[in-house]
Amino acid sequence: MTEQKEFESLDELFKKSFDNLPATPASSGWDSPSEKVWQHVQKQIKPPQSGWSTQTLTLIAAFAVTVTVGLYLLLNRPETPETPAVQPPVATVEALGKPAQPVQEELASHQTNATETLVSPVKTVKKKTVEAPKTGMEKRTETKAAKQVAADSSLEQRPTVQKRKAPNSTLKLKAELAKRAEEAWKKPLTPLPQRRSNR
Amino acid sequence: MQQLNDQELVSGVLRGSPAHQTALYRQYSVPMFRVVLRFARDKAEAEDMLQDGFIRVFRDMAQFRGDGALGGWIRRIMVNTALSHLRKQRDFIRDTADFSPFESLFRTDEDFASNMDAETLMKYLQKLPPGYRAVFNLYAIDGFSHEEIAEQLGISIGTSKSQLFKAREYLKKMLDKSFIS
Numbered sequence: 001m002t003e004q005k006e007f008e009s010l011d012e013l014f015k016k017s018f019d020n021l022p023a024t025p026a027s028s029g030w031d032s033p034s035e036k037v038w039q040h041v042q043k044q045i046k047p048p049q050s051g052w053s054t055q056t057l058t059l060i061a062a063f064a065v066t067v068t069v070g071l072y073l074l075l076n077r078p079e080t081p082e083t084p085a086v087q088p089p090v091a092t093v094e095a096l097g098k099p100a101q102p103v104q105e106e107l108a109s110h111q112t113n114a115t116e117t118l119v120s121p122v123k124t125v126k127k128k129t130v131e132a133p134k135t136g137m138e139k140r141t142e143t144k145a146a147k148q149v150a151a152d153s154s155l156e157q158r159p160t161v162q163k164r165k166a167p168n169s170t171l172k173l174k175a176e177l178a179k180r181a182e183e184a185w186k187k188p189l190t191p192l193p194q195r196r197s198n199r
Numbered sequence: 200m201q202q203l204n205d206q207e208l209v210s211g212v213l214r215g216s217p218a219h220q221t222a223l224y225r226q227y228s229v230p231m232f233r234v235v236l237r238f239a240r241d242k243a244e245a246e247d248m249l250q251d252g253f254i255r256v257f258r259d260m261a262q263f264r265g266d267g268a269l270g271g272w273i274r275r276i277m278v279n280t281a282l283s284h285l286r287k288q289r290d291f292i293r294d295t296a297d298f299s300p301f302e303s304l305f306r307t308d309e310d311f312a313s314n315m316d317a318e319t320l321m322k323y324l325q326k327l328p329p330g331y332r333a334v335f336n337l338y339a340i341d342g343f344s345h346e347e348i349a350e351q352l353g354i355s356i357g358t359s360k361s362q363l364f365k366a367r368e369y370l371k372k373m374l375d376k377s378f379i380s
Contacts, residue, residue, distance in 0.1 A: 023229075030242070031232060032229055
């Protein structure tokens with residue numbers, strides 16, 4: 001009983017001592033916090049920055065520059081030909097443009113009087129587009145001539161690849177050549193002289 | 200600086216006004232420091248508690264509904280912050296204390312109490328183990344029941360009672376020695 005009373009008095013002693021402290025802190029400073037506490041609190045409760053931060057502005061500027069440069073490059077890039085890159089159109093055109101001298105020589109070795117038919121390789125090459133029936137002889141000569149022409153042109157005309165014309169002019173040239181070839185085929189061939197018998 | 204009332208302080212702090220934040224801190228830092236000093240083992244720990252407590256006050260100011268005094272609301276935050284600091288300590292609650300029973304020489308007369316200043320009592324209180332100190336503070340000074348203390352500290356009611364008993368005995372012993380000397 002006595003102990004309980006003592007305890008209650010003890011509680012009261014502490015409670016009274018702490019509750020009845022004066023409003024102003026003690027001169028010794030035991031009950032006043034140091035100034036660094038407020039400095040730390042201030043750091044933690046910084047108000048949100050108004051407006052745009054430097055980092056945000058930098059990011060926006062970088063994005064804008066990227067978009068501008070991208071659009072500029074996209075809109076001002078040089079026109080590329082529509083034909084696939086696998087086919088070398090220049091070489092074909094160049095080959096078609098030349099009536100291929102070696103083909104003449106080759107044909108001359110087989111036929112004596114066939115100057116008109118010398119044009120045939122070029123014609124037959126173009127004939128593919130018209131899809132006309134071909135003889136076995138024609139096919140062979142076509143293939144050989146085409147190969148020869150392609151080889152020549154690839155060797156001789158290599159530097160000209162760099163100077164190739166714009167795609168529109170190439171198409172025009174192609175069309176013109178095709179037209180010329182068709183016209184040539186329409187001309188009737190002169191009959192060959194009859195062979196003499198070797199008996 | 201002229202003291203602002205609670206409403207002005209709260210609205211200013213909610214607007215983010217640095218002047219109002221400073222005013223609130225200046226107005227409540229000393230009384231709240233006295234509160235956390237009771238729970239801390241020294242002044243440095245009390246300053247840590249005060250700092251964390253005020254950060255919570257400013258952060259959670261929007262939750263203050265104004266149905267009570269601002270001082271009471273801040274005090275509750277400070278006590279909770281102090282308790283969470285104590286809970287982090289490894290041996291926060293000790294159920295067994297190894298001090299022997301002693302003959303009570305404690306006097307309860309007014310003269311003795313008036314001679315004991317708050318600073319000395321605070322030092323005695325700070326010498327208590329953290330669990331004793333927390334339970335004694337909450338029960339004897341802040342007026343919580345053992346049920347509330349048990350809930351707040353996550354201990355049983357029996358542990359709360361035993362911690363209070365041991366805290367009182369410990370304080371009595373210290374006061375006795377002080378009185379004799």
